Amino acid sequence: MKLIFSLLFSLLLGPCTAWAAPSADEILAASDAIRNPGKPFSVTVTLTEFQAGKQVDNSTLTSYSRTQQPSGQFASLIRFELPARDTGKLMLKNGNDLWFYDPVAKASVRLSPQQRLLGQASNGDVATVNLAKDYKPTLSGQEEIQDGERQKRTAHKLTLAAVSPDVTYANIEMWVNVENNRPIKARFFSESGRLLKTAYYRRYQPQLGAERPTETVIIDGINPQSVTIMRFSDYMARTIPDTWMQRDFLPRFQPD
Amino acid sequence: MNIQKPNHSASPVTASEARQSFTRTTRCWALALAFASALPALAADAELDALNLESAPEVKPEATRGTKLFVEGALGSASQRYAPDSRNIGRASVDFSYSGRLAPGLRAVLSDRLDYFDPDLAGADDTVNSLREAYLSWQPEAGNTVLELGRINLRYGPAYGYNPTDFFKDGSLRVLTTADPFALRENRLGTAMLRGQYLWNGGALSLALSPKLEDNPSTDGWSLDLGATNNRDRYLLALSSQFSPRVSSQAFVYQEEGRSATLGLNMTALLSDAATAHMEFTRGSEPSLFSRTFEANPEEITRNRFVGGATYTTLGKLSLTAEYQYNGFALDENGWNSLGSVPAQLAYLDKALNLQELASRHAFLIYASQQSFILKDLNLTAYLQTNLDDNSRLAWLELRHHWPSFDLTFQWQQNIGNASSEFGVLPDRRVLQVLGSYYF
Numbered sequence: 001m002k003l004i005f006s007l008l009f010s011l012l013l014g015p016c017t018a019w020a021a022p023s024a025d026e027i028l029a030a031s032d033a034i035r036n037p038g039k040p041f042s043v044t045v046t047l048t049e050f051q052a053g054k055q056v057d058n059s060t061l062t063s064y065s066r067t068q069q070p071s072g073q074f075a076s077l078i079r080f081e082l083p084a085r086d087t088g089k090l091m092l093k094n095g096n097d098l099w100f101y102d103p104v105a106k107a108s109v110r111l112s113p114q115q116r117l118l119g120q121a122s123n124g125d126v127a128t129v130n131l132a133k134d135y136k137p138t139l140s141g142q143e144e145i146q147d148g149e150r151q152k153r154t155a156h157k158l159t160l161a162a163v164s165p166d167v168t169y170a171n172i173e174m175w176v177n178v179e180n181n182r183p184i185k186a187r188f189f190s191e192s193g194r195l196l197k198t199a200y201y202r203r204y205q206p207q208l209g210a211e212r213p214t215e216t217v218i219i220d221g222i223n224p225q226s227v228t229i230m231r232f233s234d235y236m237a238r239t240i241p242d243t244w245m246q247r248d249f250l251p252r253f254q255p256d
Numbered sequence: 257m258n259i260q261k262p263n264h265s266a267s268p269v270t271a272s273e274a275r276q277s278f279t280r281t282t283r284c285w286a287l288a289l290a291f292a293s294a295l296p297a298l299a300a301d302a303e304l305d306a307l308n309l310e311s312a313p314e315v316k317p318e319a320t321r322g323t324k325l326f327v328e329g330a331l332g333s334a335s336q337r338y339a340p341d342s343r344n345i346g347r348a349s350v351d352f353s354y355s356g357r358l359a360p361g362l363r364a365v366l367s368d369r370l371d372y373f374d375p376d377l378a379g380a381d382d383t384v385n386s387l388r389e390a391y392l393s394w395q396p397e398a399g400n401t402v403l404e405l406g407r408i409n410l411r412y413g414p415a416y417g418y419n420p421t422d423f424f425k426d427g428s429l430r431v432l433t434t435a436d437p438f439a440l441r442e443n444r445l446g447t448a449m450l451r452g453q454y455l456w457n458g459g460a461l462s463l464a465l466s467p468k469l470e471d472n473p474s475t476d477g478w479s480l481d482l483g484a485t486n487n488r489d490r491y492l493l494a495l496s497s498q499f500s501p502r503v504s505s506q507a508f509v510y511q512e513e514g515r516s517a518t519l520g521l522n523m524t525a526l527l528s529d530a531a532t533a534h535m536e537f538t539r540g541s542e543p544s545l546f547s548r549t550f551e552a553n554p555e556e557i558t559r560n561r562f563v564g565g566a567t568y569t570t571l572g573k574l575s576l577t578a579e580y581q582y583n584g585f586a587l588d589e590n591g592w593n594s595l596g597s598v599p600a601q602l603a604y605l606d607k608a609l610n611l612q613e614l615a616s617r618h619a620f621l622i623y624a625s626q627q628s629f630i631l632k633d634l635n636l637t638a639y640l641q642t643n644l645d646d647n648s649r650l651a652w653l654e655l656r657h658h659w660p661s662f663d664l665t666f667q668w669q670q671n672i673g674n675a676s677s678e679f680g681v682l683p684d685r686r687v688l689q690v691l692g693s694y695y696f
Contacts, residue, residue, distance in 0.1 A: 048312040084695035097501040106411035114530035224302030231311040241399040248460035
């Protein structure tokens, strides 16, 4: 009789348990889909830098992004808009294929990831990269945390380990809202375990068919007084051929 | 009127640092290690404080898109090897570039620079205009095919100091306003051509046809100077391949009227998270640099050109590049010594500069750039070019501070070597300059 009750109990609760507890992979994929529209798109990015709470710099970029097939690699072509001295310069990121292009000098320069880490370009990883492709997530439970707008949220805590040696961050901790899979916060670590960045995803607004974060607050891991806010606006679905995401296209790029 | 010819005595004025301008386009956020010991509690507080910060207002990029304009002024002094007094350097420049959409898929590109020199250099106009680019680009909606017609600055080659696979570089400099090899590329004239390119995922094939339009370079400061860039028929076929995200290459067939084809290859590779490598190679038949300088009917010889180098970037934002350069068409040490007189040596060097060629058989370059050098908005760039045949050197250093619309730059150049060496024979011994650039 006890066995029968057990079986019945399992049969009844089994599907409910599976429904109530999505896998870490599913949570991460759903979170990626919120940050990144599934189709090619462009977005205007306003970067504001702060030191000790004081604004020290401000720049504007336009990012053209798509997922490459069949690799599934998320690729971005970034055009610098402001400040004026940088207008028209381009940066291409297609995995570890990184290029900088200056339209005046006609110079395409291959960058190493460490060169990219020197500047704001690396913050693009935090905001827009598809993590599910390069990381194996593990669900570490649920936590109550404060989101980017200082609201208490219940979140899945995911621990992400890199599956490819080519990625910038060896490990990532990520908190995803249990109610809607919105990413709330992430901490990015080096291979040695050093905290490199903390990111808060906030100001959710409807963009390209879903509620997406329109701001990412990025706090430097070594000096938390160094903060960058990335504001995303003017999301637009675009036709972006995969042939754009290569060095030879950079001199041909025509913004419209 | 006389055009201002590029020559080795000209001084570094503009420093547009194309090679690592990515470092100034991107703002620093990685910070001093001195903060590494910050207490976790303080970090948590700072995190919460960060959430109170608000983004700057969004600026619609349409306001500036497509147009770039800046003015620049330079003042300086050069100590001279063959005169007791220093010479003064003064320059004012207006630099304009525009890229606009005329119709779907059709774009117009215009790029021009006007330089005014005071005092003017001997035998040169005080005002020189360089129409660098003026062309139409047609790109059908699919985006895989491009056709372009007009004056185009078509440039290949990943190397820093010398680019054998940059086939349209010769004769392209109207004025020499800098010793920075990368800034030189910004100021050069494009070549009138018809260019087509087809792209696919992971590669591209392009063909450039450049006709002869004039016989000789112009001496008029306001001339389009098509004779400098289009004084013979030539074509360039280029095949680009992306072998992997870590390795890419470009293979070339280049031919000029009356000469056999030159074959070329360049490659770049990602060696590690912090290191990249590059190489360029060409093999072809043409007159030697000596013959081009001194002989009326020079004979062709078959030689190689090669450049190989690597760049390493430290966590401290210092990028270091080492590069070996070889030019089989240049004079070796014995050939250089046989030139004998200073005028002959200077004539040879002027010809090399005009052709954008390496004047020595072997050379070595060390190039360094440091973003946020001492101050957040201060960038340091320096290089040392060494002639491996006579051990003479050119040392160059630039400190550039950025403000939102203004750059203040200090430049120092030193030509080092004995009196009969490549850099020791140059008229300027040391050049110091201050530049101000305002961006609209």
